[in-house]
Amino acid sequence: MTSSPHCSIVPPYLLSALAASDEPRAAGSARETLRVDELLRRGRVTAEVRPDPTVDARAGAVPDLAPGTAAGPVRSVHDAGGGTDLPGTGVRAEGDGPSGDEQVDQAYDGLGATWAMWQEEYARTSLDGKGLPLLATVHYGQDYDNAFWDGRQMVFGDGDGVVFLPFTRSLDVIAHELAHGVTQYTSGLNYQGQSGALNESVSDVFGVLVVQHHLGQSADEADWLVGADLLAPGVQGVALRSMKAPGTAYDDPRLGTDPQPAHMRDYVATTADNGGVHINSGIPNKAFHDLAVALGGNAWEVAGQVWYDTVVGDIRADCDFATFAGLTLAAASARYGEDSPVVAAVRSAWTGVGVLPGDEDGGAAADGAQADPPVADEEPGDADPTTVRVRRTGGVAGTVRERTVDLTELPVDDAHHWRSLLAAGRLRRIAEAARTPDPVRDGFCWTVACDAPPLAVDLPESGLTPEVRGLLDRTVRRD
Known part of the structure; x- marks a missing residue:
């Protein structure tokens, strides 16, 4: 297993825009979320964020749980009670009935739906393939505007109620963050630059696949949105990200305009957000969407299988877009044959976003450079x-x-x-x-x-x- 960074669903640039808005409650919550997230990234949250004194003193104890099996997961949902001690007080264990707390029960069900897709479609028993218990904490912090995977468990904030609603509402967000755990136990993609954008994209891919699998949606029927259930009424947007049309998810006075590119010619070179991991993930996201739609049917069956074979295969942690594209071609060839239309569709998808060279644009640079006419x-x-x-x-x-x-x-x-x-x-x-x-x-x-x-x-x-x-x-x- 590789070490895992603090991976959160709401990127820092979006929170920074919200923190500068003229909406007092939302701005205050965003500023506090940025502060907590920075401490979490530095591994200093327990030292610098004061725990809620009302939280049970046993809250810091991690439960000793037996691993799950192919027959079913082992889930444990905890309540932070508005504090920041993890995992919090245990409130619903595997097999327990509904708790009556909507966020507890949404987290429990989301963990189960995520486990089901990995097991049923890819024969992967939990995140590590060995039955890792699924641990989650709800009601984290005060109006905390994020959800994250910390290398050990899922954590959900309640949102500010003005721009963001509780983060357990969105199954794709739950599945996205848990997919960071799969990456942690497999490819270990570095959370920086293009490998970091791939890390985020892989989580977006399997996040939406869990939703589609849970709802029985085909690629054509799905909305391909990430975080569609998070935005409060009045927000001018449909989600945090759109895999179908990166850069169109929101255009709101408080949040700004969705900055995701859909093609390498628009690659964003930046030092912020770990080198643009949440921004440039739009490019491989678009490639996967286009592949899934071109193949038709259920996206988790063929397109998802190619991506799964890639992330669990012979892949380096510093993999960039072009290398990842090559690995997906190799994975498609190995499973479906070199002359398979699947291989042609994979190549076409990567060509369409400028990662692989194509006739139309002469090949876009996978380092983010603007495409020039061929020499x-x-x-x-x-x-x-x-x-x-x-x-x-x-x-x-x-x-x-x-x-x-x-x-x-x-x-x-x-x-x-x-x-x-x-x-x-x-x-x-x-x-x-x-x-x-x-x-x-x-x-x-x-x-x-x-x-x-x-x-x-x-x-x-x-x-x-x-x-x-x-x-x-x-x-x-x-x-």
């Missing part, structure tokens, strides 16, 4: 790159590392990433974007060259994304 000597299809020469120079000591490698010798995800970089002038554009007016003295520089397509570029290391730098480093270090 004449690097047109896709002119030559399939097979060999690449990688050289790293610079530093005070003048160290040189270099290697020539046959791409067929690399792991499939790295080989696909290289082919994506070498296609349609992408690496040349990355090199141009990495150059700075004031280069770092004695800074390291990478040189990448290949014969087909003909290419030789220099890439200042200080200007590269972590994903590209990691690929270069792994390639030159291979034995």
Whole structure:
């Protein structure tokens, strides 16, 4: 199991907009939520957020529960009583009847519906595949405007009642956060940049699939919204996010306008929100939606199976969009055959959002760069790159590392990433974007060259994304 970051459903940029609004109660709740979330991210919530003195002293004890089995989950719902001690006082255990507290019972039912889809469709017994008990806490904090997975359990706020309603109302939110637990026990996608956006997108995907599975909806019948039940009356919007049409979920004076892009040409380069994990997740979200609709029927059956096979397969924690796209193609080929229409549909979905190169736009850069017209000597299809020469120079000591490698010798995800970089002038554009007016003295520089397509570029290391730098480093270090 990998470590898990604090993963919350409402992104910080949305809470910041609400905190600056002229709605007193909502603004105050948003500011307090931001404060608590920051403490949670730093792992200091128990030290800096005062617990409610009325909460039972036993509230901090984590129940010792036997694991669930394929026959059913083990659920335990707790009440924080408006405080921040976790897990809170136990109020409903597995097999108990309704408690009479709507949020307790919504959480209990949501945990069960989530468990059911993972078990029934993918034969996965709970989040870890080994029957992990499902633990949840409701009534967390005072008008707390969020829900989160903390690596051990689900936590739900009551919302401010003005913009956000109680977070247990939304099954896709419950399922989204629990899917972070699946990621934690499988791919462990780093919560930063493109891998972080994939982390969020995977949770959105399986969040909506749980809803569709629970309601028996086909891909065409589903609304593809995340958090549709959270927004209070009067909010100008339909949800937190739309997988069908990223960037259209809300346009409200208090919340601002939904910033999600639906295509790589609109990729948002930012240091906020862990490098835009909640923003740029719109791109892989759109790809999954388009795939599911193109295939038709129930989205969890084929499209969901491809995504599941990918996240539990041979995937690195620093995976970027292009690499993930390649892995979904490999997963589709392995399960349905290389010539299957499923593989063609997967490729078309990623091409449609600009992650894989396509005829229409010449291939959009998976590093977030604006798509340019293809370079004449690097047109896709002119030559399939097979060999690449990688050289790293610079530093005070003048160290040189270099290697020539046959791409067929690399792991499939790295080989696909290289082919994506070498296609349609992408690496040349990355090199141009990495150059700075004031280069770092004695800074390291990478040189990448290949014969087909003909290419030789220099890439200042200080200007590269972590994903590209990691690929270069792994390639030159291979034995």
